[in-house]
Amino acid sequence: MTSNIARILARLAALAKPTGRCWLCLEASHSPLCATCQGDLPAKGSRCRQCGEAGPAQCRACAQKAPPFDEVHFGVPYGPPLDALIHRFKYQRHWWLDAPLCQPLLAALAGVDRPDCLVPVPLHWSRRLWRGFNQAHLLAHHLGQALDLEVNPRLLRRQRATRQQQGLGRQARQRNLSRAFKLCGPVPAHVALVDDVMTTGTTAATLARLLKQAGCQKVQLWCLARA
Ligand SMILES: [Zn+2]
Ligand SMILES: [Zn+2]
Secondary structure, three states: OOHHHHHHHHHHHHHHOOOOEOOOOOOEOOOOOOHHHHHHOOOOOOEOOOOOOEOOOOOHHHHHOOOOOOEEEEEEEOOOOHHHHHHHHHHOOOHHHHHHHHHHHHHHOOOOOOOOEEEEOOOOHHHHHHHOOOHHHHHHHHHHHHHOOEEOOOOEEEOOOOOOOOOOOHHHHHHHHOOOEEEOOOOOOEEEEEEEEEOOOHHHHHHHHHHHHOOOOEEEEEEEEEO
16 A cells, blocks of 8 residues: 555544544543543553563563564553454454554553654555555554654565464464565664554564564564554
8 A cells, every 4th residue: 555545544534533532432532542441451461571472571482582573562452442443443444443543552652762664564465455455554654643753664565465364373374474575675773563463473573584684673563452
């Protein structure tokens, strides 16, 4: 999707937004989620600094073999009430939900190292055509505007349609993803990959490895929710 289309969608989204109300409880609110609803979101608890897994500051998996990405930042643990909003955003084309969905992530990003650019996790063109848009690109666009960061949707390309990752084992996922992505252009020193939900992190790891092999020094993953 070109940046122009993302901009047009963002403008349409702005028109459809209910102004002055919280998206979850519909009470009057200046932000997309009111302070009460934001406070009621499930707590993240203690997390691994590198992969975001619940538990100690360094999980056993990262201690044994560090993943190629350096940090994971996310808004909420995946689950109610935002999972329903994420589903509507992704599958029912409710693009205007970008603001309430990004709010917890933006709060989590306070004080975090700023990347040189945001790179949405790419969709294969056939799936983008089917869905009508790449949800990660819309999120990156919203975050880029909020934080005044450049968005580069063309740095990574998915050159092969991959099967749905859901329900596949770890090895099958890796096989499925190998050679699915291609780097298109010079790599900045610090990149933040943007996606809606992180499940196993296999996709992020594949992309981070590709970026690091091309000289990228730091890769963060930013996502709305982490499973
Ligand atoms: Zn509310
Ligand atoms: Zn970890």
